[in-house]
Amino acid sequence: MKAAMLYEYDPAVNINLKLEEVKPPEITAPDEVIVRVGAAGLCRTDLHIIEGIWKPTMDPEGHLLPYIMGHENAGWVEDVGSGVKSVKPGDAVICHPFRSCGVCLNCRHGEDMHCEAGSFPGLGMNGGFAEYFVTSERSLIKLKKGIVPLEVAPLADAGITAYRVAKKAARLLRPGGYCVLLGIGGLGHISLQSLHAISGCRIIAIDKEPAAQKLAKELGADVVLDGGPNVIEEVREITGGGAHVVIDFVGELGLENLCWKMVRKGGQLFVVGYGGKIEMPTIQLVIEEINIGGSLVGNYTELVELMELNADGKVKMHYTEYNLADINTAIDDFKHRRFTGRGVIVP
Ligand SMILES: [Zn+2]
Ligand SMILES: [Zn+2]
Structure with missing residues (x-):
């Protein structure tokens, strides 16, 4: 089968994945399923x-490479292990x-x-x-009739991550409350739609890219900001003292230290993007009673819920399609934010 292999690490992300012909995966346990990747x-x-x-954490000994990345998958069941009961070859799944x-x-x-x-x-x-990868029966959700793998694949990870944190935020947001979304990319645009579907809050979307600002407006953000040097004052002004919830989809590049300053007293910051380091005076944490927490992917039932919102047309993935042969172009475009929403690789 065709596959894109990662052979080396590179802090500047300038290396290319190598497209190779490799042996397709085989079933090695009764609960395993081989999925023909749709996207x-x-x-x-x-x-x-x-x-x-x-x-x-993943490769302390340095023996892991080469291997095939890609964790936001949807496609069709190709083969099943002897114990698999809930899906059969040909079923479309996320x-x-x-x-x-x-x-x-x-x-x-x-x-x-x-x-x-x-x-x-x-x-x-x-x-x-x-072209193929192996997972377990427990991980699969059958797609409803008319739902195409290409249109939903990133919901598998970007989608549930965005949905889980939106759900956590919605529990803290009353109608009239403000939620800031920092970064309207693959995750931010799903959180925005999810919040609209499950909460009565007002949404402030922040992104420096005009295309992302446009998408945020189209998806119904109440306020769209470009993240300029006065962004903290702007948010505090609009919200009358800070947002009730701030969700940081970037978590690096220094933006991680803007976010807690936009939270109102007693409010909550959820960190989803990562790579940076939050630094704040502990006294601030105490006198403002700010809560800071992370949010990690999402559980199986959250993906089921998200697929229901998707089937009802309430949450749609905006994506740009790339052939597997063009994966290095996709990575470069992603690095330079040449597309909005998600880049999707089709083998
Ligand atoms: Zn377990
Ligand atoms: Zn992901």
Whole structure:
């Protein structure tokens, strides 16, 4: 099969993935499923993997490469292990990115992402930048009639990450409350739509790219800001003292230290993008009673809920399609933000 292989790390993300003919995956356990990839979303995490910031956790010995990235996958079931009952070859599916075990206590609580014995195809093991990849039956959600893998693949990760944090935010937001979304990219534009669907809050979208600002307006953001030097004052002015919730989809490049300054007293900052370091005086944390927390991907049932919103037309993925042969162009375009929404790789 055709696959895009990562051979080396590069902090500047200038290296190319190598397109190669490799042996297709085989079923090695009764619960495994081989998926013919219909589309795979290109994620900032893929750039971070190339940069090497995951190397200490994922590849401490340095023996992992080469392998195939790609963790936002949808496609069709190609083959199933002997124990698989809920899907059959030919079924169109979206793949929850995490292969959770199903039997640990965290799994039984429903939090797949906290599974003690899970694995993540595309992160440290072969994923979907190829014609086929292998996952487990537990990860699959069958697509409803008329839903095409290409149009939903990034919902598998970008989508649920954006939806999970929107759901957490919605619990804290009353109608009239303000939510700031910093970064209207692959995740931000899904959170915006999700918040509209599940909350009565007002949304302030911040992005320096005109195309992203335009998308935010089209998707119904109440206020769109360009993130200029006065952005903190602007937000504090519009919201009358700070937003009730701020969601940071960037988490690096210095923006991580703008976000907590936009939160009102008693408000909440959720960090989703990563790579930077938050620095704030502890006294500020105390006197403002600001809450800061992270949000990680999402669980299986959250992906089910998101697919329902998608089927009802309430949350749509905006994407640009690239052939697998052009994956290095896609990565370069992503680095330079030449597309809005998500880049999607089609083998
Ligand atoms: Zn991702
Ligand atoms: Zn588990």
